Amino acid sequence: MTAGAWICLLAPLAGAWTITVMGDTISRRAAAWISTLSVFVAFGGALATFVGLLRRGEEERAALTTAWTWLSTGNFEVGLTLLVDPLAATMMLIVSGVGGLIVLYSVGYMDGDPEERRYFAYMSFFVFSMLLLVQAGNFLILLVGWGLVGLASYLLIGFWHERREAVAAAKKAFIMNAFGDATMALAFFVLIWQTGTLELAGAFEGAELMSSTALNLVALGLLGGAVAKSAQIPLHTWLPDAMEGPTPVSALIHAATMVTAGVYLIVRAHPLFELAPSIQDLAAGLGAVTLLVAGLVALVQTDIKRVIAYSTMSQIGYMFVGVGLGAYGSGMFHLLTHAFFKALLFMAAGLVIHHLAGEQDIRRMGGVRSVMPRTTVAFLVGSLALVGIPPLSGFFSKDSILAAALASGGYGQVLFAAGLVGALLTGVYTFRLFFVVFLGAPSPLVEQHAQGDGSGHGHGEGPWTMTVPVAVLTVLAVVGGWVQIAGVWHPFGDWLEVVAEPLVEPSVTQDYVASVLAVGLGLLGMGIAWLVYAARKRELPRTAAVRDVLEHKLYFDELYDAIFYRPAVWIAGIWRRWIEEPLIGGSISGVTLGARRAGGALGEAQSGYLRSYALAIAAAVAVLVVVFVAVQ
Secondary structure: OHHHHHHHHHHHHHHHHHHHHHHHHOOHHHHHHHHHHHHHHHHHHHHHHHHHHHOOOHHHOOEEEEEEEEEEEOOEEEEEEEEEOHHHHHHHHHHHHHHHHHHHHHHHHOOOOOOHHHHHHHHHHHHHHHHHHHHEOEHHHHHHHHHHHHHHHHHHHOOOOOOHHHHHHHHHHHHHHHHHHHHHHHHHHHHHHHHOOOEHHHHHHHHOOOOHHHHHHHHHHHHHHHHHHOOOOOOOOHHHHHHHOOHHHHHHHHHHOHHHHHHHHHHHOHHHHHOOHHHHHHHHHHHHHHHHHHHHHHOOOOEHHHHHHHHHHHHHHHHHHHHHHOOHHHHHHHHHHHHHHHHHHHHHHHHHHHHOOOOOEHHHOOOHHHOOHHHHHHHHHHHHHHHOOOOOHHHHHHHHHHHHHHHHOOHHHHHHHHHHHHHHHHHHHHHHHHHHHHOOOOOHHHHHHHOOOOOOOOOOOOOHHHHHHHHHHHHHHHHHHHHOEOOOEOHHHHHHHOOOOOOOOOOHHHHHHHHHHHHHHHHHHHHHHHHHHHHOOOOOOOOHHHHHHHHOHHHHHHHHHHHHHHHHHHHHHHHHHHHHHHHHHHHHHHHHHHHHHHHHHHHHHOOOOHHHHHHHHHHHHHHHHHHHHHHO
16 A cells, blocks of 8 residues: 555656656657656556555554655654555545646647657656645655645746746746745744644644644644645735646646645644634635635636636635535545546647637637537536536535535635625636637637648647547546535545544535525526627626726736835845945955056066066065064
């Protein structure tokens, strides 16, 4: 079992190392297949680990395996330790399984790119980093994986570094995530100070003796990392800009891996959050605000990938609501199903973009169904799952979160109402995208590429390396939710209860009430989208003020620019003008000028006449004689 965990972790690292070391000695295609094989080997290791855990009793479904002691000082000791338990195994399967499909998809999508080797080395490295994060047996290894995921995302988002927008998006993502890394590191310092350990079990036991202030600081620091990595308000602005990377990168970051890390962290560290209930409530509240804001902003986006990106923010918000309320199984269940249908949506959108030679503006699309019927079906399935229409996967997972909110009472009722409004918005923006892109008469752009443009685009729906992963995810988006049916069948929740017992369990009636309301509002949203975008073919009526606010994404970027960027530039200018230039630069200039003048004076003394040198020597000797005589 532990051998499978090490295989799962190290196979992608070996793939990245092989591609990097071999460099130009291997072809770009070989690099693509090495990366793909390494991630599927990791999936094999994850599957072996999962089967090994299934064969054990509930009390034995957790094992630690340590390669070596990494740090040791006094009583503090940290090893390179992996934790194998149901939560880790679930994340391993999602990361390596969906990640493997995305890397396979990349084989066709990135075909012909001159930097394929670098791309696939980055992809394998990203998968390794994410697996290190979810398998970490202590908080220090988790922080290492957390930071490496941020680094890998920076490299992938800015992969096309010749484009200024991609570089800016990569830096923005890195800075936002670095802020979360810092808050987590501070939380771990407090843990070391209070408990003397970063081992998970030891930290959880020691936390029970900590003061409420220290507990709140630790939980708040962890929440900061989770909010940044999962792009929740207020650290969310990097996610839409991350669409500057290749489409498979968007699928990898937004579906199964990076953005779900925050949800995983809250579940993994749930004993700490449960001891700081106000911070756990804050996590749920931030999720509710995010799902509403993201849903509203998605209504006015015109980039096909950005619409899906905002839907990711919204769905992660649902997961935060779930785990913030203590419905850990429900939150993780939605994480699982979301990986299927969101990766499907991104990859189906990638087929459209690939077919249209890189076009992403939905205003130039329309009637894509006539030339890409299979992609249309796949995108429709993903859209229905996203809205939560039965019997697709999103119906079972999202509704269980709403039921948990309904069962919580009080504060949970507010979250429940927010979730229902989010369901309505999801129906509107999702099917706005579907109707505008796929229905209606083919646009001039679609007609042009239907005939082929001589660049290899416009014929068929893509190579098999792209269509097969989409087909697999289409099936998973349909059946993936059947592993748990409220009041009837709940093996997924039972599986995770070994790690985190839920704090709230809705009744069957509450499950049904939540489902009826959520599905009804989702269908209403779809109906509104049909009336506005398919039947009347126009945008939703809205005032200029509302339109401007939504198109500027509630002015978060402008606010951060005014609060952080401009003051920093102003302070840097003052520092340069009054301190750096006159003091630091001036002192260096002074030393330089003095050295030049001393050298010039010494140069003037070098006349080149032998009699002058003899006279100088004689004078020096005379001075020394006088000195010695005077001393005696």
